[in-house]
Amino acid sequence: xxxxxxxxxxxxxxxxxxxxxxxxxxxxxxxxxxxxxxxxxxxxxxxxxxxxxxxxxxxxxxxxxxxxxxxxxxxxxxxxxxxxxxxxxxxxxxxxxxxxxxxxxxxxxxxxxxxxxxxxxxxxxxxxxxxxxxxxxxxxxxxxxxxxxxxxxxxxxxxxxxxxxxxxxxxxxxxxxxxxxxxxxxxxxxxxxxxxxxxxxxxxxxxxxxxxxxxxxxxxxxxxxxxxxxxxxxxxxxxxxxxxxxxxxxxxxxxxxxxxxxxxxxxxxxxxxxxxxxxxxxxxxxxxxxxxxxxxxxxxxxxxxxxxxxxxxxxxxxxxxxxxxxxxxxxxxxxxxxxxxxxxxxxxxxxxxxxxxxxxxxxxxxxxxxxxxxxxxxxxxxxxxxx
Amino acid sequence: xxxxxxxxxxxxxxxxxxxxxxxxxxxxxxxxxxxxxxxxxxxxxxxxxxxxxxxxxxxxxxxxxxxxxxxxxxxxxxxxxxxxxxxxxxxxxxxxxxxxxxxxxxxxxxxxxxxxxxxxxxxxxxxxxxxxxxxxxxxxxxxxxxxxxxxxxxxxxxxxxxxxxxxxxxxxxxxxxxxxxxxxxxxxxxxxxxxxxxxxxxxxxxxxxxxxxxxxxxxxxxxxxxxxxxxxxxxxxxxxxxxxxxxxxxxxxxxxxxxxxxxxxxxxxxxxxxxxxxxxxxxxxxxxxxxxxxxxxxxxxxxxxxxxxxxxxxxxxxxxxxxxxxxxxxxxxxxxxxxxxxxxxxxxxxx
Numbered sequence: 001x002x003x004x005x006x007x008x009x010x011x012x013x014x015x016x017x018x019x020x021x022x023x024x025x026x027x028x029x030x031x032x033x034x035x036x037x038x039x040x041x042x043x044x045x046x047x048x049x050x051x052x053x054x055x056x057x058x059x060x061x062x063x064x065x066x067x068x069x070x071x072x073x074x075x076x077x078x079x080x081x082x083x084x085x086x087x088x089x090x091x092x093x094x095x096x097x098x099x100x101x102x103x104x105x106x107x108x109x110x111x112x113x114x115x116x117x118x119x120x121x122x123x124x125x126x127x128x129x130x131x132x133x134x135x136x137x138x139x140x141x142x143x144x145x146x147x148x149x150x151x152x153x154x155x156x157x158x159x160x161x162x163x164x165x166x167x168x169x170x171x172x173x174x175x176x177x178x179x180x181x182x183x184x185x186x187x188x189x190x191x192x193x194x195x196x197x198x199x200x201x202x203x204x205x206x207x208x209x210x211x212x213x214x215x216x217x218x219x220x221x222x223x224x225x226x227x228x229x230x231x232x233x234x235x236x237x238x239x240x241x242x243x244x245x246x247x248x249x250x251x252x253x254x255x256x257x258x259x260x261x262x263x264x265x266x267x268x269x270x271x272x273x274x275x276x277x278x279x280x281x282x283x284x285x286x287x288x289x290x291x292x293x294x295x296x297x298x299x300x301x302x303x304x305x306x307x308x309x310x311x312x313x314x315x316x317x318x319x320x321x322x323x324x325x326x327x328x329x330x331x332x333x334x335x336x337x338x339x340x341x342x343x344x345x346x347x348x349x350x351x352x353x354x355x356x357x358x359x360x361x362x363x364x365x366x367x368x369x370x371x372x373x374x375x376x377x378x379x380x381x382x383x384x385x386x387x
Numbered sequence: 388x389x390x391x392x393x394x395x396x397x398x399x400x401x402x403x404x405x406x407x408x409x410x411x412x413x414x415x416x417x418x419x420x421x422x423x424x425x426x427x428x429x430x431x432x433x434x435x436x437x438x439x440x441x442x443x444x445x446x447x448x449x450x451x452x453x454x455x456x457x458x459x460x461x462x463x464x465x466x467x468x469x470x471x472x473x474x475x476x477x478x479x480x481x482x483x484x485x486x487x488x489x490x491x492x493x494x495x496x497x498x499x500x501x502x503x504x505x506x507x508x509x510x511x512x513x514x515x516x517x518x519x520x521x522x523x524x525x526x527x528x529x530x531x532x533x534x535x536x537x538x539x540x541x542x543x544x545x546x547x548x549x550x551x552x553x554x555x556x557x558x559x560x561x562x563x564x565x566x567x568x569x570x571x572x573x574x575x576x577x578x579x580x581x582x583x584x585x586x587x588x589x590x591x592x593x594x595x596x597x598x599x600x601x602x603x604x605x606x607x608x609x610x611x612x613x614x615x616x617x618x619x620x621x622x623x624x625x626x627x628x629x630x631x632x633x634x635x636x637x638x639x640x641x642x643x644x645x646x647x648x649x650x651x652x653x654x655x656x657x658x659x660x661x662x663x664x665x666x667x668x669x670x671x672x673x674x675x676x677x678x679x680x681x682x683x684x685x686x687x688x689x690x691x692x693x694x695x696x697x698x699x700x701x702x703x704x705x706x707x708x709x710x711x712x713x714x715x716x717x718x719x720x721x722x723x724x725x726x727x728x729x730x731x732x733x734x735x736x737x738x
Contacts, residue, residue, distance in 0.1 A: 001390055001391065001396065001662050002390065287727050288722070288730070292671035293652075296652040296671060297652070299390075300651070303658075306391045317647075321648050374637065374640060377634070377643055383623055383639075386640050
């Protein structure tokens with residue numbers, strides 16, 4: 001067990017830190033969360049800066065245009081950018097963390113050449129068309145159909161919870177290309193398509209969240225024609241194509257947010273000192289306990305990353321354990337914040353109130369905590385299939 | 388950064404597990420617990436010697452002083468296994484006392500009053516010939532475990548470190564009816580150590596020994612927490628109700644899943660604390676490992692249903708030992724206060 005960094009890793013950290021110190025002051029002001037075109041321009045501008053400095057697709061393989069960094073270097077990158085207050089991956093999320101790696105792993109040379117460079121440069125934005133109204137946690141029940149018509153697929157159906165749909169150029173779309181039958185598992189017959197969002201028949205309807213803003217959207221698909229050349233992987237093999245990359249990021253997906261948790265907690269403690277709430281031993285001890293939880297999340301992250309580095313990215317026990325604990329701690333953190341801030345907790349004009357509201361999604365998004373517990377129980381602990 | 392067990396560390400852990408399965412099987416644990424209440428909890432000296440011979444107490448003693456020359460991470464892995472097997476005895480205090488022999492041999496800053504007693508007691512501790520228990524005089528009055536079986540007491544004041552003959556401490560101690568049938572406890576009068584002897588060097592040693600005691604106790608809690616996950620899962624697979632194993636019911640699955648989450652998140656911070664020896668990491672390790680051990684034992688008891696409430700099942704033994712350890716060294720309140728203080732030690736912006 002070793003938590004020390006190698007000379008190369010330390011060198012990487014110092015170069016990155018120096019670059020961030022120069023680059024961040026040149027950024028424009030952050031756009032308002034409701035300003036989608038502004039957000040796209042801001043996030044893509046940041047990606048372009050990363051690209052020009054040699055940090056784009058850091059952990060992507062070199063032959064896909066990435067930097068081929070180790071998981072530890074990626075960890076350092078996420079830690080340092082968060083510490084420096086750099087922008088989050090934002091609109092580039094699906095492209096950089098999911099669709100891109102999927103195309104890199106499963107795409108043809110033509111597909112890689114067409115789609116990967118614009119993702120890395122911040123020229124094109126992707127969204128994820130997986131979930132449907134009747135296929136959320138039970139993703140394989142999706143019903144959006146694609147019927148082959150010569151060299152195109154004709155797609156009809158609807159998707160939901162599609163983040164960045166309003167500003168995306170492309171959608172990584174899962175569609176059903178073979179009907180569900182009793183003999184085969186329902187995840188057979190699913191195909192992965194890259195669908196242009198400006199194709200005729202695509203309608204985006206923003207969904208307003210409990211935070212008051214439109215973070216995601218419904219997408220309606222009416223006879224949308226997608227060329228067969230836009231299919232990644234074989235027909236009816238989309239489930240496997242998806243699974244190749246779906247669990248890939250679990251080790252590092254939340255690194256920035258773990259660093260942020262500790263920063264929020266420290267700010268909270270100083271606020272409590274300033275407003276006198278610190279003298280309440282119950283509250284003070286509650287913050288101390290959260291500090292322990294943050295430490296555990298950080299160490300679990302380092303454990304998972306080291307494991308990924310040893311096994312070449314095969315996720316172990318850590319991913320689901322982390323997700324369950326992290327989503328809960330994140331919510332507890334903002335509950336404690338409300339107690340520290342008292343009446344200010346009711347002022348939606350405060351920046352942290354938006355974070356409190358958004359933390360409510362953590363136990364739902366990317367697999368609800370209930371589904372995660374089923375996964376832990378059945379796949380990790382080996383308990384019999386539940387009901 | 389390679390935060391995973393090395394091959395040697397895996398081998399050490401496997402070796403320790405195998406040793407304990409052989410030398411301290413469940414039948415031996417049950418013999419202690421089910422036997423005569425007076426004699427039953429007496430420490431098995433032969434077993435203690437075997438543990439000494441196997442090197443348990445010598446793990447961190449330098450090779451020049453006759454030890455194995457390994458570090459805190461290795462000791463943590465060994466103590467995790469001890470916790471898993473519910474091995475009784477003042478393991479932490481004996482390990483710390485053995486460690487002092489290395490300090491002494493190296494000519495380190497050992498307090499004068501310690502030196503005279505050290506050579507005998509510490510060398511005996513290394514071999515498993517001497518049993519050393521502990522008296523923690525910081526914070527709440529913690530009962531002393533296995534006092535009547537011990538040869539010496541390692542007393543840690545806020546800054547002073549003393550080795551006191553056990554008989555001397557026992558004269559002014561009062562036996563309790565310990566909640567854990569395998570861990571006899573005594574109440575003692577406080578302030579045994581002579582605080583006036585405190586000096587800077589000594590204060591450093593007291594603080595270091597206390598941190599190590601906290602961490603090694605946390606390691607045992609982690610072992611117990613992992614073991615109760617296994618016990619619960621095994622039971623949930625075997626026990627059938629309504630025509631299927633209870634492990635197929637989501638309510639039971641979710642209890643078990645939460646147990647794993649507790650055990651694995653405390654594991655990450657216990658292991659990290661062994662590497663960094665950072666006081667904040669150590670406080671977090673104890674806090675989360677205590678919680679994992681206690682709550683996992685309770686959930687394990689729940690999964691066992693009526694059987695879990697019997698003397699026959701081992702679950703209550705894990706719970707009771709976890710309670711004892713949670714009260715030893717840094718308890719929850721002290722850990723939370725230390726971690727809270729760490730949050731305001733740096734100056735930055737408020738919310």
